[in-house]
Amino acid sequence: MIIAVIGNSSCSPKEAKLAESVGELLAQRGVTLICGGLGGVMEAACRGAKSKAGLTVGILPGQDSSTANPCVDIPVATGIGEARNLAVVKSAQAVIAVGGSYGTLSEIAYALKDSIPVIGLNTWSLSRDGREDGSIIRVQSPSEAVDKAISLAKRRENREITTPRQVGVRNDRRSKLPH
Amino acid sequence: MIIAVIGNSSCSPKEAKLAESVGELLAQRGVTLICGGLGGVMEAACRGAKSKAGLTVGILPGQDSSTANPCVDIPVATGIGEARNLAVVKSAQAVIAVGGSYGTLSEIAYALKDSIPVIGLNTWSLSRDGREDGSIIRVQSPSEAVDKAISLAKRRENREITTPRQVGVRNDRRSKLPH
Amino acid sequence: MIIAVIGNSSCSPKEAKLAESVGELLAQRGVTLICGGLGGVMEAACRGAKSKAGLTVGILPGQDSSTANPCVDIPVATGIGEARNLAVVKSAQAVIAVGGSYGTLSEIAYALKDSIPVIGLNTWSLSRDGREDGSIIRVQSPSEAVDKAISLAKRRENREITTPRQVGVRNDRRSKLPH
Amino acid sequence: MIIAVIGNSSCSPKEAKLAESVGELLAQRGVTLICGGLGGVMEAACRGAKSKAGLTVGILPGQDSSTANPCVDIPVATGIGEARNLAVVKSAQAVIAVGGSYGTLSEIAYALKDSIPVIGLNTWSLSRDGREDGSIIRVQSPSEAVDKAISLAKRRENREITTPRQVGVRNDRRSKLPH
Numbered sequence: 001m002i003i004a005v006i007g008n009s010s011c012s013p014k015e016a017k018l019a020e021s022v023g024e025l026l027a028q029r030g031v032t033l034i035c036g037g038l039g040g041v042m043e044a045a046c047r048g049a050k051s052k053a054g055l056t057v058g059i060l061p062g063q064d065s066s067t068a069n070p071c072v073d074i075p076v077a078t079g080i081g082e083a084r085n086l087a088v089v090k091s092a093q094a095v096i097a098v099g100g101s102y103g104t105l106s107e108i109a110y111a112l113k114d115s116i117p118v119i120g121l122n123t124w125s126l127s128r129d130g131r132e133d134g135s136i137i138r139v140q141s142p143s144e145a146v147d148k149a150i151s152l153a154k155r156r157e158n159r160e161i162t163t164p165r166q167v168g169v170r171n172d173r174r175s176k177l178p179h
Numbered sequence: 180m181i182i183a184v185i186g187n188s189s190c191s192p193k194e195a196k197l198a199e200s201v202g203e204l205l206a207q208r209g210v211t212l213i214c215g216g217l218g219g220v221m222e223a224a225c226r227g228a229k230s231k232a233g234l235t236v237g238i239l240p241g242q243d244s245s246t247a248n249p250c251v252d253i254p255v256a257t258g259i260g261e262a263r264n265l266a267v268v269k270s271a272q273a274v275i276a277v278g279g280s281y282g283t284l285s286e287i288a289y290a291l292k293d294s295i296p297v298i299g300l301n302t303w304s305l306s307r308d309g310r311e312d313g314s315i316i317r318v319q320s321p322s323e324a325v326d327k328a329i330s331l332a333k334r335r336e337n338r339e340i341t342t343p344r345q346v347g348v349r350n351d352r353r354s355k356l357p358h
Numbered sequence: 359m360i361i362a363v364i365g366n367s368s369c370s371p372k373e374a375k376l377a378e379s380v381g382e383l384l385a386q387r388g389v390t391l392i393c394g395g396l397g398g399v400m401e402a403a404c405r406g407a408k409s410k411a412g413l414t415v416g417i418l419p420g421q422d423s424s425t426a427n428p429c430v431d432i433p434v435a436t437g438i439g440e441a442r443n444l445a446v447v448k449s450a451q452a453v454i455a456v457g458g459s460y461g462t463l464s465e466i467a468y469a470l471k472d473s474i475p476v477i478g479l480n481t482w483s484l485s486r487d488g489r490e491d492g493s494i495i496r497v498q499s500p501s502e503a504v505d506k507a508i509s510l511a512k513r514r515e516n517r518e519i520t521t522p523r524q525v526g527v528r529n530d531r532r533s534k535l536p537h
Numbered sequence: 538m539i540i541a542v543i544g545n546s547s548c549s550p551k552e553a554k555l556a557e558s559v560g561e562l563l564a565q566r567g568v569t570l571i572c573g574g575l576g577g578v579m580e581a582a583c584r585g586a587k588s589k590a591g592l593t594v595g596i597l598p599g600q601d602s603s604t605a606n607p608c609v610d611i612p613v614a615t616g617i618g619e620a621r622n623l624a625v626v627k628s629a630q631a632v633i634a635v636g637g638s639y640g641t642l643s644e645i646a647y648a649l650k651d652s653i654p655v656i657g658l659n660t661w662s663l664s665r666d667g668r669e670d671g672s673i674i675r676v677q678s679p680s681e682a683v684d685k686a687i688s689l690a691k692r693r694e695n696r697e698i699t700t701p702r703q704v705g706v707r708n709d710r711r712s713k714l715p716h
Contacts, residue, residue, distance in 0.1 A: 002602075002611070032611065057594075057611055063439065063627045063651060065539075074539070074569065074594055076613055078624040080438040081421065082289065083262035087615040087624075090600045105305070106288035110261065113281035114600060126284070127304045181423070181432070211432065236415075236432055242448045242472060242618065244360075253360070253390065253415055255434055257445040259617040260600065266436040266445075269421040293421060440647065441620035463663070464646035468619065471639035483664045484642070 001157070002032045002057070003149050004092035006107045007041025007100045007123075015041055015099040018121050020048035021142035022096055027054025029150055034059065034091050036084065037068045037075055041098045046071035059088045086110050093153035096145050097123040097136070108136065117152035119145045180336065181211045181236070182328050183271035185286045186220025186279045186302075194220055194278040197300050199227035200321035201275055206233025208329055213238065213270050215263065216247045216254055220277045225250035238267045265289050272332035275324050276302040276315070287315065296331035298324045359515070360390045360415070361507050362450035364465045365399025365458045365481075373457040376479050377402035378409075379500035380454055385412025387508055392417065392449050394442065395426045395433055399456045404429035417446045444468050451511035454503050455481040455494070466494065475510035477503045538694070539569045539594070540686050541629035543644045544578025544637045544660075552578055552636040555658050557585035558679035559633055564591025566687055571596065571628050573621065574605045574612055578635045583608035596625045623647050630690035633682050634660040634673070645673065654689035656682045 005022055007015060023045035026033050033049045035042040037058020046056040050071045058072035061081045068075035078084040085103060089095050089111040095118045097104055104123065111118050112135050119137045126133040137152075139145045184201055186194065202224035205212050212228045214221040216237020225235040229250045237251035240260045247254035257263040264282060268274050268290040274297045276283055283302065290297050291314050298316045305312040316331075318324045363380055365373060381403035384391050391407045393400040395416020404414040408429045416430035419439045426433035436442040443461060447453050447469040453476045455462055462481065469476050470493050477495045484491040495510075497503045542559055544552060560582035563570050570586045572579040574595020583593040587608045595609035598618045605612035615621040622640060626632050626648040632655045634641055641660065648655050649672050656674045663670040674689075676682045 034613075055611075057613070059613065063623075065628060065630075074592075074611060075628065076571075076594070076596065076624060077627040078615070078621075079627045080259075080262065080441045080617060080620065080623065081265070082292070083259065083265045083438045083441075083617065085285075086260070086262045086600075086617065087613060090614040090616045091602060091612065093602075102288045102292035106264075106285045106292070109281045109285035109288055113261070113285070122308065125306045127306070129301065213434075234432075236434070238434065242444075244449060244451075253413075253432060254449065255392075255415070255417065255445060256448040257436070258448045259438060259441065259444065259620045262438065262617045262620075263436075265421075265438065266434060269435040269437045270423060270433065272423075438617075438620065439623070440650070441617065441623045444618070444620045460646045460650035464643045464650070467639045467643035467646055471619070471643070480666065483667075485662045485664070487659065488662075 001030075001150070001153050002034050002092050003153060004034045004088050004095045004107075004111075005041065005045040005098065006035065006088065006095060006104050007045075007098040008104065009036070009038040009040040009042065011040040011044070011099055015122070016044040018142055019044035019098045020051075022098065022121075022145055023048025023050075023054065023056075024052050025142055025146040026149075027052035029146065031150065032057060034088060036060070036088055036103075037072050039069055041100070043069035043071060045098070057091075059084050059091070082106070089116055090114065092116060093156050094119065094149040096149050097121065099123060112136075117149065117156065119149045119152075121145055180209075180329070180332050181213050181271050182332060183213045183267050183274045183286075183290075184220065184224040184277065185214065185267065185274060185283050186224075186277040187283065188215070188217040188219040188221065190219040190223070190278055194301070195223040197321055198223035198277045199230075201277065201300075201324055202227025202229075202233065202235075203231050204321055204325040205328075206231035208325065210329065210332075211236060213267060214251075215239070215267050215282075216251050218248055220279070222248035222250060224277070236270075238263050238270070261285070268295055269293065271295060272335045273298065273328040275328050276300065278302060291315075296328065296335065298328045298331075300324055359388075359508070359511050360392050360450050361511060362392045362446050362453045362465075362469075363399065363403040363456065364393065364446065364453060364462050365403075365456040366462065367394070367396040367398040367400065369398040369402070369457055373399055373480070374402040376500055377456045378406035380456065380479075380503055381406025381408075381412065381414075382410050383500055383504040384507075385410035387504065389508065390415060392446060393430075394418070394446050394461075395430050397427055399458070401427035401429060403456070415449075417442050417449070440464070447474055448472065450474060451514045452477065452507040454507050455479065457481060470494075475507065475514065477507045477510075479503055538567075538687070538690050539571050539629050540690060541571045541625050541632045541644075541648075542578065542582035542635065543572065543625065543632060543641050544582075544635040545641065546573070546575040546577040546579065548577040548581070548636055552659070553581040555679055556581035556635045557588075559635065559658075559682055560585025560587075560591065560593075561589050562679055562683040563686075564589035566683065568687065569594060571625060572609075573597070573625050573640075574609050576606055578637070580606035580608060582635070594628075596621050596628070619643070626653055627651065629653060630693045631656065631686040633686050634658065636660060649673075654686065654693065656686045656689075658682055
């Protein structure tokens with residue numbers, strides 16, 4: 001299972017603490033963490049994951065792997081700039097947003113467009129025509145975020161697995177994942 | 180001057196009418212219209228622009244120019260899927276959003292990240308930590324949208340032109356634009 | 359009809375002269391020129407096209423339209439770096455390569471993958487297993503390049519138009535093109 | 538260290554055997570394998586790597602992780618189509634091409650543009666103006682390919698590490714890589 005953690009490349013100490021806890025909890029649950037690979041929330045989440053021996057993937061905007069934060073195991077240098085936001089969320093079965101500015105908002109939008117669950121800690125609220133859009137699932141703590149994300153990611157995986165044409169492939173692949 | 184019109188590929192008759200008026204007014208003011216090149220709001224805006232002999236550019240997600248709506252003059256087949264949302268807004272000096280779902284939201288986010296003005300007709304509202312984010316400029320009519328967009332696009336152009344290193348290039352280029 | 363001219367962002371005077379002639383001839387034949395929007399071969403081709411009142415489109419790697427050469431009418435700021443090479447060729451019905459280094463080679467490859475005709479003036483030769491790959495059509499002059507490109511682009515358009523599902527759309531759109 | 542294996546999504550049994558051996562040897566040397574994530578050469582290389590407990594990353598063109606071949610550990614769903622070819626090679630310190638058609642050629646071009654070493658087994662030959670371009674390093678066997686790739690990847694890493702601003706980051710990160 002792969003879960004994305006998204007948020008600003010510079011963040012408050014409070015957000016860094018939240019992100020680090022999220023990273024720790026994901027690693028303890030055997031989840032691979034994917035993120036944008038840079039600093040701030042992304043680095044804090046990776047640091048948390050590495051402290052619990054998790055695996056971290058960083059989808060970088062530039063062409064140079066060395067721009068990844070030091071806690072990224074697998075730096076993917078896309079060379080496509082902010083368009084990499086698409087790849088961060090589409091690779092995940094669920095997304096946890098911690099704070100975040102407009103870059104994070106573009107990632108939330110891309111996830112929701114594809115019905116990938118988005119769990120939010122102190123992040124954006126959306127409304128249209130005076131009505132709130134309830135698609136972002138608001139939680140109050142890292143542990144609630146991780147519980148919710150894993151539970152929804154499992155449901156998403158199951159839905160996909162029951163789609164006949166994919167059964168074999170997904171089962172095969174999943175069983176070979178290091179976690 | 181290039182202004183983007185963004186919105187859903189399927190839309191209500193009311194939204195189509197708004198978008199068509201926006202397209203007409205942009206063309207009458209000599210503005211090149213850029214959009215995602217598909218149906219719904221995009222097609223309605225292009226249809227409006229063509230009815231007033233405007234120039235229309237469609238930034239398509241796929242590799243096949245023939246997927247453009249029939250009112251696109253210059254179909255750009257990017258082949259990069261939804262990542263083309265980035266190109267739609269970064270190519271514009273201002274953005275007008277008509278309605279819109281999550282794809283439109285990703286475009287709004289990309290524009291705001293780069294301080295490209297976003298004018299909204301019945302589109303998303305954003306808030307964080309209980310406070311509204313006032314970055315989307317709300318208007319009530321197509322003419323108000325176009326007035327506001329052109330005025331802010333000019334301000335953006337001027338700001339850029341006064342940046343010393345770009346003076347020559349931008350003045351040269353702009354003077355050769357067909358509009 | 360849209361034809362791409364590809365080549366280095368810095369080039370020899372001889373290559374610039376070839377590219378400028380190609381641009382002139384395309385404009386005289388009413389073809390919209392698409393290119394990567396930067397200097398060298400791209401700028402020379404655009405300069406040629408503008409000298410004959412042609413329309414020029416520049417698909418830029420960065421997010422800033424002002425990086426376009428001064429002879430680009432429609433700068434498309436993709437923000438996706440060298441991945442924009444894909445969009446340059448997929449938007450064209452034929453491609454003319456003038457000289458070129460590895461960036462140009464990636465564009466040739468993308469075009470050939472999709473059977474978009476590539477006409478070469480002093481450009482790459484390809485071979486596999488000791489046998490030459492004859493896909494790049496070698497020509498000796500700008501006029502030969504433009505003749506060949508337009509003739510093959512027409513054949514490609516016709517092939518597409520005869521595909522039933524696209525007839526209406528393509529005929530409609532084409533008839534509204536400014537050229 | 539990350540090394541890319543590139544080649545066709547459908548391939549001859551001979552190419553599959555070469556790719557599988559390359560995958561095995563990379564895994565035995567502790568190298569993470571990155572590829573385009575689909576079938577043919579990509580799947581054979583991943584199968585080889587998994588048979589030796591290596592780690593495999595697949596950079597997919599689509600938005601759906603389930604399109605990855607069953608031997609990909611980390612599927613990255615980019616959603617950017619063939620533009621993902623850029624990300625495959627830029628993420629690697631060296632590239633091994635096994636056979637390959639035009640998609641592979643675009644990847645070779647992207648790698649060479651950035652001076653990422655390309656090792657070739659039965660792959661493209663390039664020439665310009667009648668002179669062969671010697672940038673692709675031709676080898677005769679999987680073991681020669683892997684030896685050469687690792688040796689050149691090390692040289693590339695060292696060159697980057699001695700660039701002052703990156704010392705700390707790269708050393709930190711590398712020491713935390715699972716391999």
